[in-house]
Amino acid sequence: MNAVIRFLIGLYQGRRTIRALARRDVLSRYSGTLFRSAWELANPALTLLVFWFVFSVALKAKGPDGIPFILYFVTGYVPWLFFSESLLRGTQGVVAHSFLVKKMVFPSELLPFVYLSGGALNHVVLLLLAAVVLLFNGVAVSWYWLQIPYYFLTLCATLLGLQWLLSALNVFSRDLGQGVGVVLNVWFWVTPVVWVADGVVPAEYQWLMAANPVGYVVEGYRGALLYHKPFWINWEQGFYVWAVALVFAWIGANVFRRLKPHFGDVL
Amino acid sequence: MNPESVACRESDLAISVADVYKTYKLYPSHQDRLKEALHPFRKRYHREFSALSGISFDIRKGESVGILGRNGAGKSTLLQLIAGVLTPTSGTISVNGRVAALLELGAGFNPDLTGRENVILASTIQGVAEDAIPDRVAAIEEFADVGVFFDQPMKVYSSGMYARVAFANAINVNPDILIVDEILGVGDAKFQEKCYSKIRSLREQGVCILFVSHSTEVVQRNCESAILLESGNVVKYGPADAVIAIYHDLLYGSGATLKNNGKNSESHNKIASASSFLTGNLPGSELVNFLQNGAEPWYQRSGLYNPNERRFGNGDAEIVDFFVTADGHANFDVLSGNESLAIYIKVKFNKHIAQPEIGWAVVSPEGIVLSGSNTAMTKVTLPQTVSGEIRAYEIKLQPTLCGGDFFLNLGVGERVGKTWTFLDNRRAIIHLTVAHQESASGFFNIPFKCKPISDSIQHE
Numbered sequence: 114m115n116a117v118i119r120f121l122i123g124l125y126q127g128r129r130t131i132r133a134l135a136r137r138d139v140l141s142r143y144s145g146t147l148f149r150s151a152w153e154l155a156n157p158a159l160t161l162l163v164f165w166f167v168f169s170v171a172l173k174a175k176g177p178d179g180i181p182f183i184l185y186f187v188t189g190y191v192p193w194l195f196f197s198e199s200l201l202r203g204t205q206g207v208v209a210h211s212f213l214v215k216k217m218v219f220p221s222e223l224l225p226f227v228y229l230s231g232g233a234l235n236h237v238v239l240l241l242l243a244a245v246v247l248l249f250n251g252v253a254v255s256w257y258w259l260q261i262p263y264y265f266l267t268l269c270a271t272l273l274g275l276q277w278l279l280s281a282l283n284v285f286s287r288d289l290g291q292g293v294g295v296v297l298n299v300w301f302w303v304t305p306v307v308w309v310a311d312g313v314v315p316a317e318y319q320w321l322m323a324a325n326p327v328g329y330v331v332e333g334y335r336g337a338l339l340y341h342k343p344f345w346i347n348w349e350q351g352f353y354v355w356a357v358a359l360v361f362a363w364i365g366a367n368v369f370r371r372l373k374p375h376f377g378d379v380l
Numbered sequence: 381m382n383p384e385s386v387a388c389r390e391s392d393l394a395i396s397v398a399d400v401y402k403t404y405k406l407y408p409s410h411q412d413r414l415k416e417a418l419h420p421f422r423k424r425y426h427r428e429f430s431a432l433s434g435i436s437f438d439i440r441k442g443e444s445v446g447i448l449g450r451n452g453a454g455k456s457t458l459l460q461l462i463a464g465v466l467t468p469t470s471g472t473i474s475v476n477g478r479v480a481a482l483l484e485l486g487a488g489f490n491p492d493l494t495g496r497e498n499v500i501l502a503s504t505i506q507g508v509a510e511d512a513i514p515d516r517v518a519a520i521e522e523f524a525d526v527g528v529f530f531d532q533p534m535k536v537y538s539s540g541m542y543a544r545v546a547f548a549n550a551i552n553v554n555p556d557i558l559i560v561d562e563i564l565g566v567g568d569a570k571f572q573e574k575c576y577s578k579i580r581s582l583r584e585q586g587v588c589i590l591f592v593s594h595s596t597e598v599v600q601r602n603c604e605s606a607i608l609l610e611s612g613n614v615v616k617y618g619p620a621d622a623v624i625a626i627y628h629d630l631l632y633g634s635g636a637t638l639k640n641n642g643k644n645s646e647s648h649n650k651i652a653s654a655s656s657f658l659t660g661n662l663p664g665s666e667l668v669n670f671l672q673n674g675a676e677p678w679y680q681r682s683g684l685y686n687p688n689e690r691r692f693g694n695g696d697a698e699i700v701d702f703f704v705t706a707d708g709h710a711n712f713d714v715l716s717g718n719e720s721l722a723i724y725i726k727v728k729f730n731k732h733i734a735q736p737e738i739g740w741a742v743v744s745p746e747g748i749v750l751s752g753s754n755t756a757m758t759k760v761t762l763p764q765t766v767s768g769e770i771r772a773y774e775i776k777l778q779p780t781l782c783g784g785d786f787f788l789n790l791g792v793g794e795r796v797g798k799t800w801t802f803l804d805n806r807r808a809i810i811h812l813t814v815a816h817q818e819s820a821s822g823f824f825n826i827p828f829k830c831k832p833i834s835d836s837i838q839h840e
Contacts (some may be wrong), residue, residue, distance in 0.1 A: 133504035137497070217488040218464045219505065285414040371417050377465070379410055 120222075120366070127223045131230060131355040134210075134223075135205040138231035157194055157239055161187060162359065164307060177309050184250055187243045188335040189306040195236045196268055196327050197297045203228045203276030204283050204293050220295050222369055222378065225276035236265070247338060257341040264333040264344070267354060271326045274361030277369040284372065284379050304328045393476060394460070394557055394588035395439040395462060400471035402432040402457050402612075431457040434471070441476070441556075444579075444589035446599030446620060448627045456590045457806040458609065459483060460557050462590065477556025482546060484561065491535035495526065495545045498534060506553055516552055524548040525571075539714075545706055547575055557588045576602065596624045597747035623692055628805070629692035633795035666710045670703040670724060671772055677701040679809075680720065683713060686787060686811040697733065697792045697803035703727040704810065714727035715814045717782060717825055723775040723810070725790060729765040732801070733794050736762050736822050740772050741789040742781075743808060750786075751779070756795055780825045 141151055161183070168174040169182040202209075206224040213219040235246035240261070248254070281290040306325050314322055322328055329350050336342035344351065394497055405426035407413040409742065412425040432454045447478060449455045460466040461473055463481035488505075489498045494812055499520050503513045521530050524544040529537060532543070559581070579602060581587060593599050599620055606623035608615040610630060616623050670678050679685045679702045706712050706719035721739070741752025755762055775790075787808035794801045817825060 129507075130505050133501055137493075137501060141492075206419070212490045213505070217505070219488075256479055282414070285410050368418065371593055372414070374467070375417060379413065 114243060120344060123220060124223065125225070127220050130220065130222050131226045131237050134227040135231040139234050142231075142235070152239065152241070153235060157190070158242070161190065164190070168307065181250055184247060184252065184339060185309070185335070186247050186307060188338045189304075189331045191236070191239045191243050192264065192334045193304060193306050194239065195232060195264060195265075195273065195300065196330070197301070198235075199232050199272050200275060200279070200297065201290070202232070203272065204279040204290050206276065206280040207284050207376060208280075208287070208380070209282065214376050215380050221373060222277070222366070224280060225273050228276065229272060233265075243338070252339065257337045257343065260337040260344050262333065264330050264337065267333070267358070268327070268330045270355065270358035270362065271330070274363070274365035275356065277365030278361070281365075281369045281372040281376075284376055300325075300327065300352045304331055306331060307331055320329070323350060323353075326357055329354045392440050393438050393474075394441045394443065395476070395590075396472075396474045397458075397462070397470050397475075398436050399402055399434050399436070400432055400436070400461065400468045400473060401430070401434055402461060402466065403469045404431055404577050431612055432461075432468075435609075435612070435614045436471075437607060437614060437617050439588060439590070441588055442583070443584040444583050444591065444603045445605040445607060446591045446593060446601060446603035446623075447513055448596065448623060450591075450630065452611075452614045453609040454481070455609055458562060459561050459590065459592060462557075463559050475557065478553065479559060480550045480553050480555035481559040482550040482561060483559070485770040488535055489542075489546065492533055494533055495524070495530040495537070495541075496521070498527075499545065502549055508553065520545070520552050523552070523574075533700055540571070544571055551578055551582065552589075555582075555587060558582060559590045561592045562594065564616065575814045577835065584590060600624060601749050621688060625690035625692055625807075628690065630806075640748045654730075664797050667703065667705070667724065670701070671726070678703050684810050684812065686808050689809040690807040691803040691805065691809075692807075693792070693804035695804070696731040696794065697736070697765075698727070698728045698730070699725050699790055699792060699804050699806055699809075700728045702790065702810065711730065713813065715781065715812060717814045718778075718780050721777045721779065723788070723790070724772060724775070725775070726770055726772050727792050727804075728770045729767060731767050733765045735795045736764065736765055736803075737776065737793040737800075738797055739789075739791045740775050740777070741794060742777075742779055743787045743789055744823060745785050745787070749789075754791070754793070755802070778799050780827075781812070781814045783814050784823075785822075786812045786814065788812065 122371060164186055165183045168186070174182050176182050203225055206228055207221055210221065210224060214221050244258075279289060279293060282317075303321065304325060305322070329347070333344060333347075337344070403822070405413075405416075406429050407416070407426050416423065416425040419684065426737075435458070436728055436816075441804055447455050447458065457466065459481070460483060461468055461732045463476060463483060464475070465481070465483065488502055490501070493501065496517060499517050500513060503516055504510075508516055508739070524530065524541075524547075526541045526544055528539070530545075537545070550560075560579075579589060581603075590604070591599060603620050605618060605628075606620040608623045608627050608630070615630070616626050677700060682702075682704070684704055703710070703724040705713055705722045708722075725738070727736075728746055729736075737754050737756045739754025739756075740751065741750075742750045744750055762773075779786075786834075788810035789807045790809055791805040792803045793805075794803055819825065
């Protein structure tokens with residue numbers, strides 16, 4: 114218990130470091146060239162366009178209850194993008210900051226927070242884009258939209274432990290980054306981002322849907338933005354997702370703590 | 381370890397190292413390291429390597445200490461422990477005050493960021509208050525003096541520029557303790573001078589400075605005391621001069637440091653008829669007295685002897701006495717600079733030496749060797765010696781010195797094939813004072829003439 118308290122105090126003391134590194138992270142993504150900042154938005158926008166074309170125009174897909182496909186897709190894709198990007202970048206976190214980890218007294222356990230807060234800005238920009246798309250398609254602004262921070266926090270909590278775990282292991286075997294990319298590819302199709310969960314998934318695979326924390330968050334974003342559903346109607350799964358996140362955070366923090374003394378020797 | 385500091389009050393200590401061990405674990409591969417760190421039953425995959433084995437010492441506030449030792453003696457490990465980058469395997473290290481560490485060139489800098497961005501980032505991580513950062517960055521920019529490169533990514537820097545920014549960054553946190561691990565050698569001479577003068581001014585402000593350097597001259601000039609490490613143990617902690625002598629002994633000698641006192645008055649009987657061996661033109665009765673006198677060495681009565689000499693060697697031979705004449709005169713205090721010097725030394729051999737060598741050097745007070753040579757370099761073969769005899773040698777020099785203080789090193793060595801062993805090396809044994817000269821400045825008075833050789837060749 115003492116270790117946990119000391120750990121939390123360390124996080125609080127490192128808040129300025131987190132802020133400085135996150136600002137650094139954001140700047141490196143948006144500054145420099147005009148093209149680079151444009152790409153940060155152009156990339157997801159292009160993906161949206163391609164999916165919209167393939168599903169809406171080519172396959173003539175409709176969202177459930179006659180909702181335009183683009184609305185269904187954008188509300189799920191924005192949280193998914195945050196998840197996949199944070200996981201990919203977070204896995205490389207310790208290696209990418211080896212210049213700080215190696216020969217300095219540097220609290221590397223702060224790095225997941227750096228990536229989460231740095232990525233949050235990108236996420237907010239994309240959310241605003243999504244809101245514009247929603248408003249254009251006649252979806253009204255609603256109080257239910259205020260549930261987004263809750264789902265965002267849930268996603269961050271899920272990512273935290275995974276980032277600790279993967280970033281620490283990645284120091285020892287760099288192929289892990291590649292592996293994460295592959296797993297994310299599969300995970301994308303397991304998560305109801307482009308397809309509709311209800312009625313499509315055979316009964317024997319329903320457990321997979323229920324077990325996927327990202328699915329909960331994606332459906333949560335969609336429910337809040339599109340269907341105006343309150344988050345407590347699915348409280349059992351919410352409870353489960355938070356439990357999973359905490360267990361992962363515990364495992365991740367412990368693995369990280371045990372491996373951290375070796376970082377300097379391996380990097 | 382240091383008798384003076386033991387008596388000090390706790391609050392006077394800047395660094396206190398108590399019984400510190402540091403053991404590194406060596407793994408066959410990274411995977412084994414990972415397996416051991418995560419193994420549920422703590423299976424061992426490593427071999428152990430002991431870098432520091434139970435060292436203790438205290439450093440007072442404002443003391444500046446050089447850390448000497450051969451490669452692998454544990455110097456860097458010790459600095460990293462004090463800086464807090466590593467944690468000791470056992471023992472305690474208490475550090476009193478803010479530490480600034482320059483452990484490795486560019487440590488903590490991201491090569492993709494500009495110098496300015498790195499300095500800002502480092503300031504934040506080092507805990508500098510937000511509103512103090514702009515002033516600090518300006519101060520660092522001025523000190524580092526890398527011009528437009530300060531706003532270029534650090535990957536395009538030369539190693540000298542890197543060192544400038546790194547050093548400027550380290551000293552600008554107002555440290556109580558500054559740790560410098562031999563990286564200043566990278567900068568050019570002008571910047572090095574700037575760094576050392578900054579270090580001196582920090583010393584005057586009472587900043588404790590820890591210095592790792594292979595240059596004993598640098599340690600001698602910048603540190604009052606020194607710690608000598610050898611295979612993870614403190615061999616000696618004391619005044620810099622004394623520690624440097626032992627370090628030299630460790631490097632070049634056999635490890636049996638000669639004592640300065642008490643050995644010189646032994647049997648001088650065999651020299652009774654020494655004058656009959658002499659050849660060539662030698663100054664009169666004073667030299668004969670020098671060669672023949674038995675019990676009491678001449679040099680101890682001489683004003684030329686420097687009691688702070690540093691002496692090392694394996695003891696197979698001893699320089700027991702010396703005698704100096706300038707233009708044939710033995711009685712002089714201050715040289716005018718262009719005299720011919722003759723240095724006569726008596727060497728007692730405790731062993732048969734097949735190929736003895738005699739060497740000398742003129743050294744500045746800063747420890748810079750201005751000039752030096754030995755019989756091996758000049759390809760002069762000296763006769764072999766037998767155990768127990770004393771021999772006399774003459775060294776003739778025409779140094780043409782400028783005004784100031786100079787020291788002479790004298791040494792006896794032995795050559796076996798290509799290897800060279802110091803039998804007795806007495807550094808700065810002779811102190812020469814040269815009168816100020818109107819005609820030249822510097823160390824040497826190099827003959828110089830200038831005259832006009834024409835009227836105006838061209839006229840506008």
